[in-house]
Amino acid sequence: METKFSLFNQINSLCYWLLACSDYRTSVFLDAETDTYGVCITHNGLELYTKTISGFSKRKAEFLEQELDRMVAGLLHLKQNVQQKSA
Structure with missing residues (x-):
């Protein structure tokens, strides 16, 4: 269980970093009604990464x-x- 919490923390931290340090938009969601957890990263209105x-x-x-x-x-x-683009 501890490993899962660590992974959740990493996901949240990475999403926050992308939101704060780039022009990427992030959303992390947990929907109890549909029993889904996911992440969506967009840039200029285009989905770059989505995992549910x-x-x-x-x-x-x-x-x-x-x-x-x-x-x-x-x-x-x-x-x-x-990071490579901004270096």
């Missing part, structure tokens, strides 16, 4: 961690691109 996990509460822990880890990797890639 359906059946969020019903996922096995190891599969959920893998999906969250992939989200972190995708967001880190975007952050590195932003």
